[in-house]
Amino acid sequence: xxxxxxxxxxxxxxxxxxxxxxxxxxxxxxxxxxxxxxxxxxxxxxxxxxxxxxxxxxxxxxxxxxxxxxxxxxxxxxxxxxxxxxxxxxxxxxxxxxxxxxxxxxxxxxxxxxxxxxxxxxxxxxxxxxxxxxxxxxxxxxxxxxxxxxxxxxxxxxxxxxxxxxxxxxxxxxxxxxxxxxxxxxxxxxxxxxxxxxxxxxxxxxxxxxxxxxxxxxxxxxxxxxxxxxxxxxxxxxxxxxxxxxxxxxxxxxxxxxxxxxxxxxxxxxxxxxxxxxxxxxxxxxxxxxxxxxxxxxxxxxxxxxxxxxxxxxxxxxxxxxxxxxxxxxxxxxxxxxxxxxxxxxxxxxxxxxxxxxxxxxxxxxxxxxxxxxxxxxxxxxxxxxxxxxxxxxxxxxxxxxxxxxxxxxxxxxxxxxxxxxxxxxx
Amino acid sequence: xxxxxxxxxxxxxxxxxxxxxxxxxxxxxxxxxxxxxxxxxxxxxxxxxxxxxxxxxxxxxxxxxxxxxxxxxxxxxxxxxxxxxxxxxxxxxxxxxxxxxxxxxxxxxxxxxxxxxxxxxxxxxxxxxxxxxxxxxxxxxxxxxxxxxxxxxxxxxxxxxxxxxxxxxxxxxxxxxxxxxxxxxxxxxxxxxxxxxxxxxxxxxxxxxxxxxxxxxxxxxxxxxxxxxxxxxxxxxxxxxxxxxxxxxxxxxxxxxxxxxxxxxxxxxxxxxxxxxxxxxxxxxxxxxxxxxxxxxxxxxxxxxxxxxxxxxxxxxxxxxxxxxxxxxxxxxxxxxxxxxxxxxxxxxxxxxxxxxxxxxxxxxxxxxxxxxxxxxxxxxxxxxxxxxxxxxxxxxxxxxxxxxxxxxxxxxxxxxxxxxxxxxxxxxxxxxxxxxxxxxxxxxxxxxxxxxxx
Numbered sequence: 001x002x003x004x005x006x007x008x009x010x011x012x013x014x015x016x017x018x019x020x021x022x023x024x025x026x027x028x029x030x031x032x033x034x035x036x037x038x039x040x041x042x043x044x045x046x047x048x049x050x051x052x053x054x055x056x057x058x059x060x061x062x063x064x065x066x067x068x069x070x071x072x073x074x075x076x077x078x079x080x081x082x083x084x085x086x087x088x089x090x091x092x093x094x095x096x097x098x099x100x101x102x103x104x105x106x107x108x109x110x111x112x113x114x115x116x117x118x119x120x121x122x123x124x125x126x127x128x129x130x131x132x133x134x135x136x137x138x139x140x141x142x143x144x145x146x147x148x149x150x151x152x153x154x155x156x157x158x159x160x161x162x163x164x165x166x167x168x169x170x171x172x173x174x175x176x177x178x179x180x181x182x183x184x185x186x187x188x189x190x191x192x193x194x195x196x197x198x199x200x201x202x203x204x205x206x207x208x209x210x211x212x213x214x215x216x217x218x219x220x221x222x223x224x225x226x227x228x229x230x231x232x233x234x235x236x237x238x239x240x241x242x243x244x245x246x247x248x249x250x251x252x253x254x255x256x257x258x259x260x261x262x263x264x265x266x267x268x269x270x271x272x273x274x275x276x277x278x279x280x281x282x283x284x285x286x287x288x289x290x291x292x293x294x295x296x297x298x299x300x301x302x303x304x305x306x307x308x309x310x311x312x313x314x315x316x317x318x319x320x321x322x323x324x325x326x327x328x329x330x331x332x333x334x335x336x337x338x339x340x341x342x343x344x345x346x347x348x349x350x351x352x353x354x355x356x357x358x359x360x361x362x363x364x365x366x367x368x369x370x371x372x373x374x375x376x377x378x379x380x381x382x383x384x385x386x387x388x389x390x391x392x393x394x395x396x397x398x399x400x401x402x403x404x405x406x407x408x409x410x411x412x413x414x415x416x417x418x419x420x421x422x423x424x425x426x427x
Numbered sequence: 428x429x430x431x432x433x434x435x436x437x438x439x440x441x442x443x444x445x446x447x448x449x450x451x452x453x454x455x456x457x458x459x460x461x462x463x464x465x466x467x468x469x470x471x472x473x474x475x476x477x478x479x480x481x482x483x484x485x486x487x488x489x490x491x492x493x494x495x496x497x498x499x500x501x502x503x504x505x506x507x508x509x510x511x512x513x514x515x516x517x518x519x520x521x522x523x524x525x526x527x528x529x530x531x532x533x534x535x536x537x538x539x540x541x542x543x544x545x546x547x548x549x550x551x552x553x554x555x556x557x558x559x560x561x562x563x564x565x566x567x568x569x570x571x572x573x574x575x576x577x578x579x580x581x582x583x584x585x586x587x588x589x590x591x592x593x594x595x596x597x598x599x600x601x602x603x604x605x606x607x608x609x610x611x612x613x614x615x616x617x618x619x620x621x622x623x624x625x626x627x628x629x630x631x632x633x634x635x636x637x638x639x640x641x642x643x644x645x646x647x648x649x650x651x652x653x654x655x656x657x658x659x660x661x662x663x664x665x666x667x668x669x670x671x672x673x674x675x676x677x678x679x680x681x682x683x684x685x686x687x688x689x690x691x692x693x694x695x696x697x698x699x700x701x702x703x704x705x706x707x708x709x710x711x712x713x714x715x716x717x718x719x720x721x722x723x724x725x726x727x728x729x730x731x732x733x734x735x736x737x738x739x740x741x742x743x744x745x746x747x748x749x750x751x752x753x754x755x756x757x758x759x760x761x762x763x764x765x766x767x768x769x770x771x772x773x774x775x776x777x778x779x780x781x782x783x784x785x786x787x788x789x790x791x792x793x794x795x796x797x798x799x800x801x802x803x804x805x806x807x808x809x810x811x812x813x814x815x816x817x818x819x820x821x822x823x824x825x826x827x828x829x830x831x832x833x834x835x836x837x838x839x840x841x842x843x844x845x846x847x848x849x850x851x852x853x854x855x856x857x858x859x860x861x862x863x864x865x866x867x868x869x870x871x872x873x874x875x876x877x878x879x880x881x882x
Contacts, residue, residue: 033677038484039505042758043498044473045490059467063490067470074468081540083463110508132678170680173832175801213646213882243460243562247603308462352804355795356824359598360605362643364826364879366797366804384802386828386879388646392603423881425646427830 002068003147006049009072010149014079016052016089017149018282021045024142029113031121031135039110051075052089056082057304086307089148095277095284099270104187105139105159113137116191120165123195124202131167131202137191138162138183152282160184160273162410163191165198176381178202178348178369180223184410186271201348201369207380209372215421217344217399218387219337219373222408222416224347229325229412230354231361231391232263236290238301238320242309245359247392251296257395259294260330267315267323273410274323281317288314327414330401337400337418339376345424346371346378347387361391384427394419432577435495439503441478441485442514445578446499447715448474448492449757452535453570456543458550460562466543473757476502479516483509488758517741517748519718521582526712528587530617534569537618542567545621546593549628553597556632559639561600565628567593567621582717590614590708590863592851593621595628599635606641606823608634609794609808613851613863614706620849637821638809644822646880650787650813651827652780652872655846657793657807659866662698663768663854664796664803665831666691670700670725670733671751671763671856672740674800684832687731692835694729695773702750702766707847707865709766713750716761720750726835737763755859762857767865773841780840780872787813788878790825793866795852804828804879826879834873842869 006019026042048061049071058079062071117135124131140160147153164181178201180194220227240246248256267275267285278284281303289297301309302317316323338346350365367385371378402415432446454468475488476498485505487498534542550565569591576584592613599606610627614620653661668674675681685691692698702720704710713719716738724732736744737752740763752761781789789811796805807825811818845867853861 032673035677036483036509036511038486038760039508040486040488040760041501041505042488043491043494044488044758057465059465061467061469062471064470064472065491067472070470074470078467078539081543082466110505114508132680168678170678170684173684173801175681175799177799215882239459243598244600245562245598245605247605351797351799351802352795352806352826352828353797355797355804355806356826357605357607359607360603362824364646364806364824366802366828366879368799368802384828384830384877386646386826386877388824388826388879388881423646425648425877425879425882427828427877 001145002047003145005068006072007147007149009068010049010051010075013076014051014053017049018089019049019147021047021145022142024140026138026140027110027113028136028138029110029117031117031133034121034133036114047071049075051079052085053079055085057085058082085304087303089150090152090282091150092152093284096268098268098275098277100156100158100185100275102159102186102271105161106141108139108187113139116163120163120191120195123192124165124167124198127199128202131169133165133167135165146278146282148282154278156276158185161187161189163189163194165194167198167202169202174208176205178205182407182410184271184273185275204371204378205381208383209380211372211382211385211424211426213425216424217341217418217420218422219344219346219416219418221346221348222406222414223349225408225414225417227347227350227353227363227365228391228394228417231358231363233322234359236299238299238305238309238311240359241299242305247361248296252298254296255294256296256392257291257294258398260401261291261294261395261398262328263291264289264326265300265316265322266326269324272324279315279317283313283315283317285315324411327405329403329405329415331403332400334402334416337402337416338373338378341373342375344373345382346373350387363391364388386425387422389422394422397421428575429577429583431495432575435499436577436579438496438499439478439579441480441503441506443479443516443579444499445477445576445716446474447757448575449572451570451572453568454539454542455566455568456546457566458546459564461554466539468539475757475760477760478502478506479514480506481510482512482514485509486760515742516738519738519748521578521580522713522717523583525585526587528589530589532618534591534618535571549595549624552625552628553595553632556629557636559599559601559636560597560632562598564596576717578717584713584717586711586713588615588711591616591618591621593624594851595631597632597635599639601639604639606635606638608632608638611851612849613708614849615708615710616706634809638823641809641821641823643824644788644810644878644880646878646882648875649878650784650872650874651876652787652789652870654791654870655868656848656850657790657805658770658868658871659768660793660796660805662770662868663765663864663866664798664805665829665834666698666725667700667765667768668798669800669831670735672734672736672744673763675734676740676743685731689731690729691731692726692729693838695841696726696729696835696838697724697771698726698768699724699771700735700765700768704767704847704865707767708863709865714752714761715754716752718748718750718752720766723749735763735765737761753862755862759859762859764856764862765854765864767867769845769847769867770841770869770871772843772845772869774843775840776843777870780870781813781818782816784813784816789813789818790827801831802828803831824880828877828879834876837874838871839874840872842871845869
């Protein structure tokens, strides 16, 4: 295997090495402006290597399969004055099984993918001819070979499949966008549900309603929960914690959120987008409770950061980023959440996320797709509205968590979450 | 390479076929806190075939150049599956040209250790600036892209596209209060542009520390003055994306909204996209379908006068191609993108803009922006309140929002000098991010801007 060859070459000069070869074939069909626009096939090869020489790390990658010598040389060159290594490559380890390959993906033809797109578009058009649609269906089959100089070695084959649709409705100078998509490692996707969801979002937006500036209760639909997760992901990142740039540093065991709030990093969910047996450093994946009943439990680590911080890797290498995140469902049915709100906002999608100072938890975003609740009823869509707050304050101000956690993309399973008060500025 | 590519083209039965092959050599150095976080270099080789048949497109991307003929056939087969109409591309004279980058200091000749030395100095300046500076993130990246482009109309272009940049970020902390200061420099130039930036490193650290004591801006509607570094992002988000014709050409309602000759901004406003300004990151001689770049007026004195095109949209709208079909890499087909976007100069001075403002905001430097075509946001690194005509306290968390059909009408003063800050960053669209783009503008005053924040 190419990875063995890379390791062998590197070990002539290095004391440790890790190599991977990733190959994939992807097909996309894409519709734009109500029509099939293109079909695209992509063949990709990527080879990467990391070496440790005299305690220092160097790395390189290439897409040229004949560049074995070059990629090794460049990594060795970088290691001569590289960053100090705070870890050793792990040896062979047992890992839990998780389904990442679905044999039903490979046989799907381009024509079948076109049909899926057309069916979604037909459904939305039946609701409203005036909505201009774009849609996409994608499939991918790939193989990853991994080895290191400590004897760890594995090969994994994976698949992915996705479908999505987005509509645009123009009325005067008002441009409304709404849509839905889903993708994971399995062929089975309910594309009809994706179209229906899109129709629902448009239906709720038929009327534009004004909103006054001030403090309002805000429900984040599962699709909108990422507004809260952005800062939390940065705060739970072990590297940020070690460097002192996470407001959560030193708070393990302390209450950081409402007691109904629990979140887990789980790379062992069958067919989820970020699932797999091992992380990028050959460490077996594990589930890591991050916040349990409002109490901060753990941060995410990779090998090097764990070494620096005197902690253990959580299998989130490289980079200490989450895999699949799961927020447990609470006890309030979504409908009751809305019914019990006298005046409030539901947020599905925002513009400008991450532009403020996300690490501190502050967010200030435009509500790109959001709805107003009056006396327990969704009365219409809001626009030209800014929503601002602090994630860490919001997590303590949770008033309700939906009783059903839903997939919001292929690596996120979350319920709707209602926050007591956030600041709203109307246009 | 030319022979192999031209031979492969002949395998296509499509009405139009092109092949673009890229080799990219890049290196990076990144410090986080005291330690070097990563250092390395990479080599990318890959390509894309685009085929057009009966109006349908087929694309095939690849890393393995050995199967080029096969990829051409694959792209054609895909196009045939899609094509149900008529192929339409604006006519351009096929170009044969070879462009060699000339770099004052060629970063490919500079050893990684020397790059590391320069970055380490900036990192040290940040960390030692003040004991409130908790950590840093200082990154260097260069890439040298060589492109071979050939199409079935006889064009053949070899292009070299260097890109080099530094991003410096300081993080200051007091308890749970964490603030950041950024500075960046990037350009299609040599290593010299990332040297001698000690002052910028210090500025980033100083800003982070200063923001610790700055209050968040109070949300509301204000007259806002933006500085040149922010004006370019504003032009890009507030209008640039709307003038990308792939959004317009098959959309009857948007065509009505975006009809040339319509007043879309106050008469003080002219916005230009120009892919020919030397040294800026959006500058190339040709776009990624072999069309020469040029200076394109989007808005002139408040009137919509032009838009950005690919060959396909130009033909379908009966307008001239503008050289704006760009791709971030061989893995992507060219789509309509901006190059360097700026607001043209007016006649006001900064003092003219603040003098009569009772309560307003001066928003400084960019963090980023996003648009949904009608609504958009753009974020400033920091700002100052304007009180009774004078700059008052420094404020943080400055995010502004607007509506394209209202905000441009509310511009009532435009400064007399255009600046093109050589900042880094890039633009994202349809999964292609970050594309190097340039920005520019003068000081600009806008009335009634919604500023996010707590009241």
